[in-house]
Amino acid sequence: MNPGHGIIGCGRVAPNHVDGFRSLGNWELLWACDRQQDLAAEFAARFGIDGVAGSASTVLADPRVTSVSIAVDHEQHAALATAALTAGKHVLLEKPLALCVPDAEALVALANNRGLVLSVVSQHRYDPLVREVRRWLHEGLLGELVYVQVTLEAQREPSYYTQSYWRGTWAGEGGSAVANQGYHCLDVTRFLCGELVVKAAVVGRSQLGRVIETEDTLSALLVAGETPVTLNVTVASSTTWRSRLEFVGSQGSVCFDLDHPGTLRRAEGNRELEDRAAAARCEIRSEPAPGIDYYGISHRAQIADFARAATGHGDLDEGPEVAVGMVSLLTDLYQASGARPVLGQHIDT
Numbered sequence: 001m002n003p004g005h006g007i008i009g010c011g012r013v014a015p016n017h018v019d020g021f022r023s024l025g026n027w028e029l030l031w032a033c034d035r036q037q038d039l040a041a042e043f044a045a046r047f048g049i050d051g052v053a054g055s056a057s058t059v060l061a062d063p064r065v066t067s068v069s070i071a072v073d074h075e076q077h078a079a080l081a082t083a084a085l086t087a088g089k090h091v092l093l094e095k096p097l098a099l100c101v102p103d104a105e106a107l108v109a110l111a112n113n114r115g116l117v118l119s120v121v122s123q124h125r126y127d128p129l130v131r132e133v134r135r136w137l138h139e140g141l142l143g144e145l146v147y148v149q150v151t152l153e154a155q156r157e158p159s160y161y162t163q164s165y166w167r168g169t170w171a172g173e174g175g176s177a178v179a180n181q182g183y184h185c186l187d188v189t190r191f192l193c194g195e196l197v198v199k200a201a202v203v204g205r206s207q208l209g210r211v212i213e214t215e216d217t218l219s220a221l222l223v224a225g226e227t228p229v230t231l232n233v234t235v236a237s238s239t240t241w242r243s244r245l246e247f248v249g250s251q252g253s254v255c256f257d258l259d260h261p262g263t264l265r266r267a268e269g270n271r272e273l274e275d276r277a278a279a280a281r282c283e284i285r286s287e288p289a290p291g292i293d294y295y296g297i298s299h300r301a302q303i304a305d306f307a308r309a310a311t312g313h314g315d316l317d318e319g320p321e322v323a324v325g326m327v328s329l330l331t332d333l334y335q336a337s338g339a340r341p342v343l344g345q346h347i348d349t
């Protein structure tokens with residue numbers, strides 16, 4: 001019997017999960033589940049999925065279900081992932097893993113104790129360009145890193161928040177510009193240059209503050225080892241989406257956009273770096289994205305990694321521990337800014 005999968009939460013990101021599991025070829029998509037059952041039915045009809053459920057418990061009770069995607073608001077990640085792991089299902093959880101470090105650690109421990117795969121979506125770690133830049137950094141093609149500059153300029157209309165039951169609230173989203181949209185550029189920066197330590201952070205709310213209680217902008221100074229890293233993220237720009245990472249080293253500099261398809265803007269400073277960049281520009285082809293274009297195409301690669309691990313063919317390339325690190329870093333950023341109230345645990349430990 002082929003492995004079976006259920007999707008819990010049929011919102012904006014769910015099509016990327018359908019695409020990823022369909023691309024595997026030998027997995028059955030069994031359930032579309034949303035507590036707004038009309039949405040689940042619409043989604044199931046659109047993607048040719050037989051099972052429609054209004055509650056995760058229906059999906060988790062199905063013995064044909066090997067694994068589930070959880071793609072709901074941030075507040076429910078801990079409780080739903082706990083329920084799924086307790087029911088013996090492998091879990092592909094949208095980011096972030098949880099809203100506080102104790103919940104994040106408890107989920108990783110639960111998955112380990114039960115021998116189940118828990119994978120937290122960090123699709124841009126699987127982008128071919130990101131992996132190529134990581135090789136250049138590890139091979140020393142940039143020399144010593146002098147500084148790193150990370151920016152996300154995005155636009156979110158007030159209606160994006162006012163029409164949502166969870167966005168723009170501390171309890172539901174856990175923070176906005178950086179916890180949600182800025183998550184990936186921060187995650188990729190950690191992937192490329194290691195752990196980040198927060199030195200200072202400031203939030204802004206001047207544009208969307210009348211409709212959200214969270215931040216629309218966050219700027220921070222961090223360090224990776226001794227390398228300064230500046231971070232500027234906003235959802236209050238007039239640009240729909242532009243996520244840019246710039247690594248300046250003593251021997252070479254690289255600048256690229258994380259957006260689909262991952263545009264290499266600049267790689268210069270020495271012949272080898274320039275040759276490798278020219279080759280990467282030829283080799284890395286863009287493909288149409290299955291969902292919203294700036295989510296990219298790499299859910300597919302992460303889902304292939306998940307499926308391999310869930311069927312007992314090796315460990316995840318990117319285990320859930322990296323996602324615990326992200327929960328911790330987000331906590332530090334909000335603490336340094338003084339903006340976020342303390343968020344309670346959802347899992348009793």
Ligand SMILES: NC(=O)c1ccc[n+]([C@@H]2O[C@H](COP(=O)([O-])OP(=O)(O)OC[C@H]3O[C@@H](n4cnc5c(N)ncnc54)[C@H](O)[C@@H]3O)[C@@H](O)[C@H]2O)c1
Pocket residue numbers: 008009010011012013014033034035036039054055056070071072073074076094095096121122123164180295
């Ligand atoms: N990796 C990425 O690039 C990416 C992109 C977008 C969103 N996300 C993440 O995906 C998650 C969902 O985001 P979204 O934008 O799709 O949200 P959304 O609000 O569009 O969709 C969430 C859906 O979950 C449903 N839901 C809520 N509680 C439920 C429950 N208990 N059982 C079943 N259904 C339930 C809601 O009715 C809603 O339809 C978030 O964690 C978000 O950060 C990731």
